[in-house]
Amino acid sequence: MVAPIAAMRTGHFYIDETCIGCGACEHACPGKVDAIYRVEGDFLGRFAIVLEECIDCGFCVPLCPVDCIHDARKEGLVEGSGGYTRIKELQAWARSRN
Numbered sequence: 001m002v003a004p005i006a007a008m009r010t011g012h013f014y015i016d017e018t019c020i021g022c023g024a025c026e027h028a029c030p031g032k033v034d035a036i037y038r039v040e041g042d043f044l045g046r047f048a049i050v051l052e053e054c055i056d057c058g059f060c061v062p063l064c065p066v067d068c069i070h071d072a073r074k075e076g077l078v079e080g081s082g083g084y085t086r087i088k089e090l091q092a093w094a095r096s097r098n
């Protein structure tokens with residue numbers, strides 16, 4: 001049995017559209033991970049999480065003043081349900097960063 005390829009793993013935390021762009025979460029994300037980015041060109045200066053880089057530590061969640069960071073697993077949005085596809089759509093902008 002071959003072990004799953006580590007590179008296929010993604011995190012489960014995502015930021016919804018109600019982000020106010022305060023930047024608090026960015027400072028919580030561990031330095032070597034650095035999965036949170038201000039969305040380039042977003043009019044509201046919102047942030048997003050790159051799922052492929054998130055390690056699911058959850059440090060960013062309690063720092064958000066508007067509770068817009070979510071754990072997909074707690075919301076029933078998991079792989080196989082179609083929820084992950086939805087999250088990846090929401091966070092697609094994070095991967096387009098420069």
Ligand code: SF4
Pocket residue numbers: 011013028029030033034035036049053054055056057058059060061
């Ligand atoms: S859960 Fe951890 S690794 Fe993922 S975005 Fe938040 S602080 Fe970064």
Ligand code: SF4
Pocket residue numbers: 015018019020021022023024025026046047063064065066067068069
């Ligand atoms: S802490 Fe919340 S409101 Fe502030 S930038 Fe991060 S996700 Fe947006």
